[in-house]
Amino acid sequence: MFQGHDIACDRGERRIFSGLDFQIAPGQALVLRGPNGCGKTSLLRMAATLLKTAAGQLTWDGADIAEDPEEHRARLHYVAHQDAVKSALTVRENIATWSKIRGSADARIDTAMAAFGIAHLADTPAQYLSAGQHRRAALARLIASPATLWLLDEPTVSLDADGTACLQQAIMDHRADKGMVMAATHIELGLDDVEILQLKPQ
Amino acid sequence: MFQGHDIACDRGERRIFSGLDFQIAPGQALVLRGPNGCGKTSLLRMAATLLKTAAGQLTWDGADIAEDPEEHRARLHYVAHQDAVKSALTVRENIATWSKIRGSADARIDTAMAAFGIAHLADTPAQYLSAGQHRRAALARLIASPATLWLLDEPTVSLDADGTACLQQAIMDHRADKGMVMAATHIELGLDDVEILQLKPQ
């Protein structure tokens, strides 16, 4: 169970939001919505321990995540706008690097590429990918090494219908597997049974 | 009238598409659709003279654009994934630079920021913008200096409902003004009376 209690967020010495509560149980998905600049990305970065909360606390099964950030980090994936795909490496190498760092099995790399329909691009340098292919390569990381909590910042950007379907399938499998998902988006993700957290600009 | 006759595209010594025809009359909009990697971005880059056609020709009112690329460039705007917004400059400075280079009036800068709802961010360095605000700043260029042909590559990425509405309004005004629009997208742009060009992977 991942929970937020009375969270507030400051960016550039300005209060972006405050008094925010949420909770995600295993198998659940929370979708963040709200206009541009309302703090969705900021909230995700807090959940990833990349940003400090200005007030309130984030807990995992009751324990404050700020107490042992390393442990919390090991159980999450954060897919951001900057997608950490190195243009000099091929698609496979890109995915392999991250799964090696996370110490997960190499066998999953092929599964991951297949899950996002980029198996045929395995040996293409990322430099030569189209925008959607690039994004798929970034998302494939989710499958290549397991993590309980997925934090997704506008994950469907640049994806075509097929790519979006791949992502939906991945999220469904993940949830069936007791995973949790927290996603920020402006367009319909096409997931069923999700909770929506509407952020309001202050 | 902007036309393409029997266009073919090579990327990385591979044929991406061929035998493509299209035409855009003043006031018209053409929407490019197709799966990831089918060549939408490539086609837009050809229309912007940034990429050479492998076969066929692009004409403007009957004249081949390859003959005088400078003239063609002066009449178009291309908004790409890489949005050419400098993080060290403020929003206003970013827009002003481009309108100065294009030699258009300073007065339009404020209109442009207002049109995309970022007037209140005029003096914020682009570094501190959220993803959607960043994109709005890139799009504001369209209004800040006039150009007949707008080439938009997934323009609604990161935009919220309000931002998308701003863009729709801008496109409507542009078309009413005899402007032309060519946009690649995966999601509905919400424009009426558009032609759709479906690209197929080879």
Next chain:
Amino acid sequence: MSLHYFANPTRFTRLAGRIQPWAGGLAALLLAVGFYLALIVVPADYQQGDTVRIMFVHVPSAWMAMFCYIFLAVASAVALIWKHPLADLAAKASAPIGAGFTFLALVTGSLWGKPMWGAWWVWDARLTSVLILFFLYLGYMALWQSIEDGQKAAKAAAVLALVGAINVPIIKFSVDWWNTLHQPASVLRMDGPAIHPSMLWPLLIMALAFKVYFVALLLARMRMELNLRRIRALRLAERSS
């Protein structure tokens, strides 16, 4: 028979296939004669002793180092301006050969320098500019290597080759412009060669041998590059189908 007569790659391959063995054989023969003359027939110099024999490999190598670059630059110009389809290949194929000869000029020069000047290396203008030429060759080859797209690489490399061509006159005239330890030109000069005929002839034979060797090797490398280009095209066609 215009420039474009040999533009046809198949015709080129056929012709090259015919010339290459002859050129190879002739190069081997001339080299053998040259080595015989240089090592056995030519008398030791009264000043330089037997080290003078190094001249017969050093000087032709140095000439070839410059010649290859001129060839490379001209081929690049032809590729850029007239878009002759084989010019790219000729330029690309000549770079490793030129680098090889430049390397030889440096090494044989060093081997000559130690007994003559008492140092393997001195930082004079001629020597340094040859070293720079070597770097230029390396840069040229590295540029080819690091751009995936063959056509783009060809153009980029051609631009570099042309810009780098300014180094050739600098090498040629460096001995006249700066006072250095190195010999000024005694063969290739305006007022005719100033060298004894007993030395001149073996030198010229050696130079000719190097030239013919260059031609044979160039043809072989061009055929290889042509094949590689075809292989790439086939592979790409295969992958996309």
Next chain:
Amino acid sequence: MAVITRDLHLAVRQGGATFLALVFFLLTVTLFPLGIGPEPAILARVAPGVLWVAALLAAMLSLDRLFQADFEDGSLEQLTLSGLPLGGIVLAKIIAHWLTTGLPLLLAAPILAVLLNMNTEGFAALLLTMLIGTPALSLIGAIGAALTLTVRRGGVLLSLLVLPLYIPVLIFGVSAIDAAVHGLNAKPHVLLLAALTLAAIPLCPWAAAAAVKLSLE
């Protein structure tokens, strides 16, 4: 031209290139006495060489970002699409580069020359050769920067490509100063240097523009 002011503005804002070259120049030159030892005679002997080599390196380092930053964020694309001729844009960027790197070096050189005990005869020659030579550095460097834009080993290749082309500038620059220091006639060296720069003015922007066009494809 608007492009020049834009680049200057950005340079001032980001600081990056402007001061980097200057700071690098100053630091390199100050490190030398530390490395070599303080004897005035030796310092004076090596001064022209050290100053010119440091200037070369400083100029080369700032080249890396000449087009790269604009390329990565899409600005270079937008610039080519602005309707201005590409050669002109490239020249504008070269001028901005010189104003932000060459000019500061030129201004800093006299101070450093004093620190290195250079004699007064060499002074005028140093300034003159730097004034004539530094534009050539920006011009020639632009070609290398443009050629290596999309290249994987960008940085290395850039140095490998550019430094050989810089060497004539170095040699003429240093020989002119040496001649002046020893009371000889520096004019031929200066003239050769000037010829080099003059030849580079029309050629380099053209070649660099061709290379930029290639990498945008």
Next chain:
Amino acid sequence: MAVITRDLHLAVRQGGATFLALVFFLLTVTLFPLGIGPEPAILARVAPGVLWVAALLAAMLSLDRLFQADFEDGSLEQLTLSGLPLGGIVLAKIIAHWLTTGLPLLLAAPILAVLLNMNTEGFAALLLTMLIGTPALSLIGAIGAALTLTVRRGGVLLSLLVLPLYIPVLIFGVSAIDAAVHGLNAKPHVLLLAALTLAAIPLCPWAAAAAVKLSLE
């Protein structure tokens, strides 16, 4: 550790840092004789200084990209999220940096020493000091690189921050070689240098990790 192999792999692939430092080192040292003139005596006199200054500059230049590239494309974020302690990641990156810059410099130094007519006594001292000193360059530099990550004038600030910290390394390194060349006892200098490096090993990764955490906020 996986991070080291990743960085090495990337370095080989992109070439960037690896060869850049080496090529820069080689070219700088080659430029000097051109600038200073060919007299062997003078070259030998300035050789230790030139080699160390060139090594310092080469190391400093490659620092710029130590965290920057990973920061910009989001990889640094992902690395901190990988569950490994940040200090360890930073240390891994420092080791990779040394392997790709310090080590090549170390290997190239003897060849250059010959070209610069350095005498054989200085040789062993040169190698020893570079072996001990170059890790300190990577370690100290990492702090600077981390501190300047989000800073606008990154490059300049980096040089300004790092070079003063590098000066002790330079001074001890050169004095050790000079002592050896003149047949004096180089040991105290070498020991001081070693002390410096040993002190840097625990301190620098910790400081750099703190700085990285700051800039990710």
Next chain:
Amino acid sequence: MEGMGQFFAMGGYAGYVWPAFAIVLVVMAALWFISDRGWRKSEQTLAALRKNRRQRESDAE
């Protein structure tokens, strides 16, 4: 024999003259060898690829 020894001694400069000629031979031979092998290999690969394609084309028919 005397003559031979003298010949090989090269007036005391054997250490310079012979390596110079040797390196020339080695480099020229190596360049030739590499180019020739590269060319042969490329011929083989090309032939194999072409055969492959012809086969596939006839399969398709």
